[in-house]
Amino acid sequence: MHRTGSLLATVAHLALLGSIGIPVLIGIVTIAAVGVGTLVVLVGFLLLALAMLAMLGVAWFERERVAGLYGEPVPPAVWRESPRSDWLRVPHRLLRIVSDGEHWKALLSFFLASLFGAFTLPLLGLVGLGIPLALAGLGAAESIAIPLTTIAVPVAWAPLVGPLAFAAGVAGTIGLALAHRNITVGLLVPDERERLEGEARAERERRHGAVRAADFDRTRIERDLHDGVQPRLVSIAMQLGMARDKIESDPAAAMRLIDEAHASSKSAVTELRQVARGIHVAVLDDRGLDAAVSALAARSVVPVEIDARIEGRCSRDAETAVYFAIAEGITNAQKHARASRIRIAIRTRHAEGAPATLWARVEDDGVGGAERLPGGGIDGLAHRIAGVGGTLTLSSPAGGPTAIEVDVPCAS
Template sequence: MTTPPVPPAPAAAPAAAPAPQRAAAPLRIFLTVLHLAALGVIGAGVIGILSSVFGIGLGLLFAFGIGLLFLVGLVYALYGVGWFEIVRVRGLYALDVPDLAPRRRQVPGFGGWIRSLGRQSIDGRMWRAVASFAIACIFGALVIRLFWGMVWSAIFAFTPLFAQDEVAGPFGTLVTAGWAPVLGILGVLATAAGIIGLALLDRTISRSLVIPSHKAELVERVRTTSAQREGAVRAADVERTRIERDLHDGVQPRLVSVGMTLGLAQQKIDADPDAAKALISEAHTSTKAAITELRQLARGIHASVLDDRGLDAALSALASRSHIPVHLDVRMDGRCSRDAEAAVYFSIAESLTNAAKHSRASECRVVVRLRDGGTLWARVEDNGVGGAQVQPGGGLDGISNRVLAAGGDIRIDSPQGGPTSLEVSVPCAS
């Protein structure tokens, strides 16, 4: 007896997969309508406040510069509105869109902050998000009006139950009671169509404004890459200058002295053996000191313990060699990329060196955290006299360029009288 053939799987089964997406479309439209209604309520107030701040800033611009404070606050407020709009649209339509990131300082200090604020004020992505928010607020006000028109039309459809003759229709007209249900139903359909149309139109406009264009992404990527390349070139140049200076001012004179001492010992080895032994002992001591300087110089170029045992162990070794006491607080649950850890390590090393040489500090505090979002953050603070400034080719300039090359941010605060603090934030994936 033969086995009956197994019936094939029904062909209609795979076609049922897109059903959840179709079912989700009405829900997405409903959520869009709710968003627009909420923005229609609060949007007028937000736009009014922003307009008032702008007007006050312009009006007080020449009154001892007080208006500048309002204009600076307006830039931050616009950034907040743009950030909120991107988050709202991304969550509503399930888009893969990055958050609105603030413009980073390319140069530390007050001048760097002013430049970053200027770049933020002309940030095209921020202004597109603000425009999306403003359009959504206008659409929201229209949605609220259409909703009340729908309610009125629904009530108007039942007016024959209360009136037998003519009733007041739309736009102040008089309508026969028998036509009221027809006009009411048409009004409900028209207002509902208007609400849905506004929701679909807002979806199209907000997506086109919030989602960055391919050209804008390429321009931003090129700008970021160029800034990082320039920072890497400047950092390499500063590092090369430092190595040349350390070799020329430290190791090279010591080795020359060793050579001269050995030459004198060679001349005296037959006539005065005791003096020759003393000179050889002196050359031996100088040679060990030169080896120590070379090791420190090599450690400044590349810290092998950083690759082998991580940032925590490397900073512990760095703190143990510091000439001033260092309170170290490192909390990291994992490792970051080599470039990110190297940038933070050398920033801390240079800060401790500067504190030992120039600040007359009695202690330093180093805090390192691996923050949410994949950012490696570090802060170095000493209790010295302050007054540190970024000089071209100096240590702080080297720190700034190294951090910029890693795609990070830096903030230096060193008022006269102290204390001096340095904060760096570097993406872990840099």
């Protein structure tokens, strides 16, 4: 019964799309063509944008239609962000969204369904014609005229032609409905094996990213200890040794050395705190990401604007990864970009059918030119983000601005 209901619903969908699908696609193509032809004026860009939005609407409709018709898990669309921050941000984002292959698969599915629907309509006409032809022998007419044609079927032939037309119409309609299901599901629903392989591949990449991030952090800590704290401690030991040698012969000089050692010990404690801050951020656990980023901004020599809209708390790993991404962005802006302003945006994002994510963007108005180099700070940050299942995007054209954008699952 369920298969019969699904089959009848598919036929109804095909009949509807056969009536309106092709005209809708022709309308979109026409708008796009006119837009291309009028690009020299503003109206051309507006028409192209309208065509793109119409394409996205059709793709969204097709995904929802197939998911509702067959109850299959059709993945939702990915609405990509643009790394740009100038006036091209909106059209660039629209272009990135439209270039996503999943949208084109949905459009192809809609086109094929409309094409199948165009063939379904005459087949349904055969079904409707077959019944009166089969019963034509009960009437007194000598022939039966077929609607919308000049063909007339003699009554003597009607009992034979009617059942044949009915059977052909039913068989063709069922065949198109089954073909529609196989093709649309194949286009829009990920294969189970491919899905499992993709998950396994993503998990391997996350593990690799976590290992690389740990190696990078260990190397950084070793460098900070070797270049900063260790020489300071060696200097303290030497000062105390010299003070011990002079404590009897020159007490004043010994006291000066002890004072210098005392000042050096305070500097060493400060440096150790800075190293520890790179391992664990206490304020992040106690007060959350917003407060931790505010503390970063307070220590920055470059003015920082923060726009944080965070709903509740995410996992510790997610918040830590985003915190260090923001810290790296601020550090790069201060050391390399010669920036005069830093802007930070933080959001909790909710996509339909997907888990919540923690998104952040750090942008400065510096000179740009930042690159992801193997073993560099951004490379280590990218591995840290990948280790919690997130993504990092870097945009830094020559002349600026530089933007680091990260997006990690809240439940990482």
